[in-house]
Amino acid sequence: MIEADELFKLYRMGDSIVRALDGVSLHVQAGEFVSITGASGSGKSTLMHILGCLDRPTRGAYRLRGQLLNNMGDSQLASVRNKHIGFVFQTFNLIQRTLAVDNVAVPLVYGRMSETRRAAMAALDKVGLAHRAKHRPNELSGGERQRVAIARAIVNNPSLILADEPTGNLDTRTGEQIMEIFRSLNATGTTIILVTHEMDVAVQARRIVRMRDGKIVTDEMLDEARRAALLSETVSVG
Amino acid sequence: MFFLRICLMAGRSLQANLMRSILACLGVIIGVAAVVSAMAILEGSSRDMISRIETLGADQVFVLNGTSEREGGRAVAQMSLTPEDSEALANLSSVITAVPESARAAQIKYFEKNQSIQLLATNENYTIVNDYKSIRGRVLTSNDVIGGRKYCVLGYKVAEKLFGDTPAVGMRVRIEGMGFDVIGVMEKKGFLGTRDVDTQVIIPVTTGLERLFGTKYVQMIAVQAIDSSDLDGTMQEVKRCLRREHNIRAGKGDDFQIITREQVTSNVKDMISLFAIVLYSIAGISLVVGGIGIMNIMLVSVTERTKEIGVRMAVGARRLDILVQFVIEAGVISVLGGALGVLLGYAFTDLLENVTQILKTYMTTRGISWALGMAIATGLLSGIYPAYRASALDPVEALRYE
Numbered sequence: 001m002i003e004a005d006e007l008f009k010l011y012r013m014g015d016s017i018v019r020a021l022d023g024v025s026l027h028v029q030a031g032e033f034v035s036i037t038g039a040s041g042s043g044k045s046t047l048m049h050i051l052g053c054l055d056r057p058t059r060g061a062y063r064l065r066g067q068l069l070n071n072m073g074d075s076q077l078a079s080v081r082n083k084h085i086g087f088v089f090q091t092f093n094l095i096q097r098t099l100a101v102d103n104v105a106v107p108l109v110y111g112r113m114s115e116t117r118r119a120a121m122a123a124l125d126k127v128g129l130a131h132r133a134k135h136r137p138n139e140l141s142g143g144e145r146q147r148v149a150i151a152r153a154i155v156n157n158p159s160l161i162l163a164d165e166p167t168g169n170l171d172t173r174t175g176e177q178i179m180e181i182f183r184s185l186n187a188t189g190t191t192i193i194l195v196t197h198e199m200d201v202a203v204q205a206r207r208i209v210r211m212r213d214g215k216i217v218t219d220e221m222l223d224e225a226r227r228a229a230l231l232s233e234t235v236s237v238g
Numbered sequence: 239m240f241f242l243r244i245c246l247m248a249g250r251s252l253q254a255n256l257m258r259s260i261l262a263c264l265g266v267i268i269g270v271a272a273v274v275s276a277m278a279i280l281e282g283s284s285r286d287m288i289s290r291i292e293t294l295g296a297d298q299v300f301v302l303n304g305t306s307e308r309e310g311g312r313a314v315a316q317m318s319l320t321p322e323d324s325e326a327l328a329n330l331s332s333v334i335t336a337v338p339e340s341a342r343a344a345q346i347k348y349f350e351k352n353q354s355i356q357l358l359a360t361n362e363n364y365t366i367v368n369d370y371k372s373i374r375g376r377v378l379t380s381n382d383v384i385g386g387r388k389y390c391v392l393g394y395k396v397a398e399k400l401f402g403d404t405p406a407v408g409m410r411v412r413i414e415g416m417g418f419d420v421i422g423v424m425e426k427k428g429f430l431g432t433r434d435v436d437t438q439v440i441i442p443v444t445t446g447l448e449r450l451f452g453t454k455y456v457q458m459i460a461v462q463a464i465d466s467s468d469l470d471g472t473m474q475e476v477k478r479c480l481r482r483e484h485n486i487r488a489g490k491g492d493d494f495q496i497i498t499r500e501q502v503t504s505n506v507k508d509m510i511s512l513f514a515i516v517l518y519s520i521a522g523i524s525l526v527v528g529g530i531g532i533m534n535i536m537l538v539s540v541t542e543r544t545k546e547i548g549v550r551m552a553v554g555a556r557r558l559d560i561l562v563q564f565v566i567e568a569g570v571i572s573v574l575g576g577a578l579g580v581l582l583g584y585a586f587t588d589l590l591e592n593v594t595q596i597l598k599t600y601m602t603t604r605g606i607s608w609a610l611g612m613a614i615a616t617g618l619l620s621g622i623y624p625a626y627r628a629s630a631l632d633p634v635e636a637l638r639y640e
Binding site: 049052054055074075078079081082083087089093095096097098102106107109110111112114116152156 | 239243247250251254545546549550553554559
């Protein structure tokens, strides 16, 4: 699914060069559930932007579904995002004063699909919000807004979902519900990459990638024992 | 299909920021209303003036005083026409009759009642040529003119205002301090040429000229031709006659000019198109201001919706999609503004016509489509730059924008 090799992302900041990504290689199989975690400034967001085709690496090769993306133009990347990738953001990023169902339908419109309403309703139904379809974002709770955002992310049946701190603005219980939705999406075969700095969220994935200073420091599969160990590690540090 | 959906989305975001959309529309509304009103006023007054000119006989030629070039190139009037010229012209073979006319603004007084009028000094043929009849008393006769009598014939409104229901004929009035006997009251007629003859008072040209106009020259001689299909022949004969009367030697220019109704019409049209340039420039400027208003609001909107643009890009909007979407938003503003502007312009011209009672307005579909077309073009043009700014955003930066 994802083959990223030796990715570099360099920024010039005044006289110095910032290495946001410093030789990152990451391979993800279809159907995996991966957490990328690390402190702010570790490069996890930059990595997510590149994996999500919102940004290009300065150096390195990135293949999504076997397709090399380095040399693609803006509109080709837009089309890849539209068809194969679903984004979920920390601040939900719904379009204000627009009905939930219309928010969900936005990717379909840009994908030149017909029957957008029906598909949008089906996606809302999958996150259990069909009954709130005619509400505007400001009439929905935080958890509901994030579920609408997830419905928007899955409406095109993407093979990859990228979630950037999806529970960051939610209370623990609502966050749990959102994670439950991700798990069930993953169970039906969708690849999920979750970017978070919260260890208790990160350990819910089946694989955890830890980053620091633009590099991957650990990349491991999780079992129950390792989960417990990672959690206690964070608690003792925190 | 995609285009329709994009239009729907544009409509939704305009609706979501209703107040701002209305403000953006306002400039276009006012601009279009200005253009529409300008067109309606122009069309109305030009139709009005031309229809007045059409009341002049098609079988007439009009002799006016000449102009001569002084040094410095400024044209000055060269008074040359006399009532005697009129007599001479009336005797020409291709001419039925000739009417000298001099008009000025004047005051008429009947006891303590005072009235502003148009004073016309002419001869007995004026009423005949124009098929203009009296309803009380009589019109001027050749005896009145030859005798230089102090008689006057009142226009319909003049008589109404000065005398009301009491009889006017036989009464004595004062015009510019000179006593005249009223011998008749004319029928209600409206415009003859460029004058409202209902507010006019007619006196013999022999009585009026020297004392009331301070000159022995008349302003115009209207000549009625026998054959309206050969006005050119009549004009030639008139020209030869007047050159002889004025003792103009061969090689010297005329000290008069001869025009037909068609020439008067085309002169008026020239004047109107000059007026049109001025009026349209002003209306056009207000439309440009409207366009700047749209651009301003669209730029604010793009900045404010940076994050939304980032989200749209993240879910697959191409740069072109974003561009088209914002241009359409500007387009919708201008179409709505244009439509409301037409309505406002319509209401405004209607009001103008009713309040002034003089100004005539006329709406044409051609004028309305022009105004609408210009509004839409303005909207799209002023939408392009903000839309380009939106489409050129970097998706990562846009998503990060707070």
